[in-house]
Amino acid sequence: MPDPKTKKPSRIQMRNRRLILDAALVVFSRDGYGGATLDAIAAGAGLSKPNVLYYFEGKTEIYVTLLSQLVETWLDPLIELDPEGDPVEELLDYVRRKLDMSSDMPAESKLFAGEILQGAPQIRQHLANDLKPLFEEKCAAIQAWIDQGRLAPVDPAHLIFSIWATTQHYADFDTQISVLLDREDPFDRARAHLEQMYRKLLTP
Known part of the structure; x- marks a missing residue:
């Protein structure tokens, strides 16, 4: 049997790989790495x-x-945080994009959270080689905005952590939110709340 990795995949092969990855996303986000099986x-x-x-x-x-x-x-939304843009609007747009990802990609968020909770055994190198330099670059950009008087004084690293926490929460804890809000879709209210909160925090 030919190895599908040694030649350009056919349309059927590409479709089947996508089917497998889509199914695996559901299984891993639901059962975790340890609980997931190839049969499932x-x-x-x-x-x-x-x-x-x-x-x-x-x-x-x-x-x-x-x-x-x-x-x-x-990483894409953080990469696109523009040091030349308006500081408050750039950061609010980052909050919006992260919240949209929680709305549109809850399984992906849970998969990522599960990996981190396990000590990031599979993506530790990605965190060190890809995320850390980007994180440091954006922290420096935020600090430059503060130094220029264009942003209220905040801790850049913990600002980014707070944005992650307040946006990804809606994906990772969706079951709890659904119970507490009687199954109401939380995202419209969340967008308004987070925009108000971060605008007040960040406006100099």
Whole structure:
């Protein structure tokens, strides 16, 4: 049987890989890495277990592939924080984009949170090599805005942590929020609340 990784994949191969990754996202975000099984992933993808193993060597390769794609997506809003823009509006746009990701990508957020809670065994290098330099660059940009009097004095690192906490919470704790708000969609109110809170915090 030819190795699908050694030549350009066909449309069917690309479709099947996407089916596997989509099913795996559901299984890993629901059951965690330890609880996930290839049988569950195969069932979710509508494929046989041997068919899944044709495309991926095993559960770990599927998991690492998902996380690698997710890290790139997760970094995009922070990458686009523009040091030349209006400080308050740039940061509010970052808050909005992170909240939109919680609304649109709850399974991805839970997958990422689960990996971090386990000590980031699969993405520690990504955190060190990709996130840390970007984080330090954006902290420096925020501090420059503060030094210029264009932003209220805040701790740049903990501002970013707070944005992560207040936006990703809506994905990672959606079950609790659903119970407390009687299944009301929280995102419209969350957007208004977070914008008001961060605008007051950040406006010099």
